[in-house]
Amino acid sequence: MENISSLMHGFGVALTTYHVALMMAGVLLGILVGVLPGLGAPNGVTLLLPLTFSMEPVSAIILLTSMYWGALFGGSTTSILFNIPGEPSSVATTFDGHPMAKNGQATEALTYAFLSAGTGALVGVAVITALSGWVAQFALKFSPPEYFAVYFLAFASFVGLGGASPFKTVVSIMLGFAFAAVGMDTVSGSLRLTYGLNELIGGISFLVAVIGLFGIGELLLTMEEGLKFDGVRARVSPRKVFETCLDMPRHWVALLRSSAIGVWMGITPGGPTAASFMSYGLARRFSRNRASFGRGEPEGVVSPETADHAAGSSAILPMLALGIPGSATAAVMMGGLMIWGLAPGPMLFVEQKDFVWGLIASMYLGNVVAVVLVLATVPLFAAILRIPFAIIGPVIIVVCAIGAYTVANSTFDLWLMLVFGIVGYVFKKLDYPIAPLVLAMVLGDKAEDAFRQSLIMSRGSLSVFWSNGLVATITALAIVLLLWPAGSALIQRARPQRVRAPEAVV
């Protein structure tokens, strides 16, 4: 196969001492910016960018992508330990990762997260290696109706699940849409919901909202309940990490399902954040252990992490082939690409074989390096939870504040974060679900743009969402998933013993 020989050539490029050293340095720096107060991957990559101007493009991209992988792993760490998602795509990891940490299983949660993230990333790279010629062609088939259908699919697979009352879920979604609408509207070019506040022109940053809703909200609850992190009970030993690794194959169904979801959402324009939510939603719906989701279920960590990284790595290929960055970090790297003198586009794969295949090979190596390095740090990070709450609480506030501030270097965002913290607290007290709000904020404005662009293209006819095989299939699948909970409830009433049929087949 031509791809295999190209990949071998790529390994030849990536496996020099210099490049492996760059990978290790990148991963370590990435873990650092991922974990440290609010630096985050986009800022880290931006800071490193000027250093790469004098490097060979392939060395530069290896350094930056390795840093990106490291930061993604680091971001999961804060999600699990402190309920503060370092990256939008690790929000779904908090749902079960943080409860696990509170139950004294921080080591297990971190190990599960890192291993499944690594697995997802490798599956993602393997898929793009095999399909590199086809992926770009496939991505070209996507226009606004298909975009909307993909967002709708992600949404449908996540909401509609039980737990809170439907009314509360709807309120939460609507608030999310409203927050997503703030700022300048792409389709009409006018400002919405800014109330004359200059700070709102750029919209409400999703990261600020999430830091408030999760980090500050959680902290307020902890303070009120006088609870301590139960981390003290946690057994922190390298052996525990090893045992958890051995336990990993038990979750093969979740790994497979989540990898598939992740790769799909990475190649289509859904992106890692939507992938992780969708994967969590489907796991919660179809898992054997669905009853314990939200209270520290390992599969609730494995599913979003796998999908997140599978999507993150498989999204690199369409990004290079089409020149459309899928995330803030990717946008910075693309800017770098142009400054190094490379034009993203279909011809990159023909004209810059060394660069493209060197990058793909470095994604295999970089992720393996990242998993090994990050697993070695697990006992260290898990031990953080042994620190008394009186010390760690204020530290978390500082971490949150720096994180929110660095998003746009704006003090207004600090107030916004506090407001969202109170919203998060009130939501928890009144038993409103936060996750639908978060998802609506992430996908809301993209889905709205895609919907309105579709209608401009079809001149107002909704039939555009059934206008070809691709969009019709995705729309139909989304509707099935949306109605699934209602349907399965009916079936359950009729024939209780058949509920488990879906997994029994698998």
Added chain:
Amino acid sequence: MGVKTTLAAAVALAALATGAAEAGWKPSKPVEFVVTSGAGGGTDQFARTVQAIITKYNLMEQPVVVVNKGGGSGAEGFVYGKTASGEPHKVIFATNNEYLLPLVAKLAFKPSDLTPVAAMAVDEFLLWVKADSPHKDAKSFVEAAKAKPNEIRMGGSQSKDTDQILTKQIEKATGARFTYVPFKSGGEAAVQLAGGHVDSNTNNPAENLGQLKAGAVRPLCVFSPQRMAEAKVTAGLSWADIPTCKEAGIGPEQYQMPRTVFLPGNVPADAVAYYVGVLKQVREKPEWADYIQRTSQSDRFLTGAAFEAFIKADEAKGRETIREEGWLVN
């Protein structure tokens, strides 16, 4: 040795001292380059290229930090520049959005809140169709759009922004009617054209370059009074082969976007002169020529009165279209 050399040294020193005195203002702390677009956008590349050259050749005594404030089509950066009134350590990088954006969106910002420093290049706009489009020239394309009003989809970046203003000017000049579909960026508009989801777009050369090299799109004409500089893009095509839109028989004759640099309001004239001096040096370096060639822009350096006259004329033209479309908010 002796008196003569010492004298010469003294004269040289004195010359240096007066040179410094003439410059008057110099940055006394790190300088912030405020980019009015997101990371990776055209303005971002512009500012980072200038930053890279300044850093490489040590053209400024103080370090340069680039910050992206691209929210609200750049409004975030302009408002930020306005609130930094009197602060010459912040330099704002923009396009014509500095004076066109306040016309279409109600902002706490007006163009005169910033001090113009220079325009460093002008970016061209081309009319593009998909490579397998039946329309081989601009004239037949526009005729098709006239025959079936609103049937032809024109993709572009943002709403009421440069691409849509140009689309409206084409409509006015030719009598054709398009359905304009706004996307988030020129890159997206390029991909949507390559995928055949829109029929045409008015992207800058750099935005469509990847798809052009891959043979997915075809340029019909350039909205410039003269053809672009000779440079090979693909085996069979040089930028100079593309006819001007006037030659192709459609209008408008000229539509270009300047890459502009501003300072906040109420800054000393010395500071403006200082940055003009630095930017002049930037333009002389080979990396700048590379940037201009890579992005297929036209090199043009406007400062002082010439730049202000350019802004005035360009604003008036944009304002006319904006008023006719009923988008004017002020």
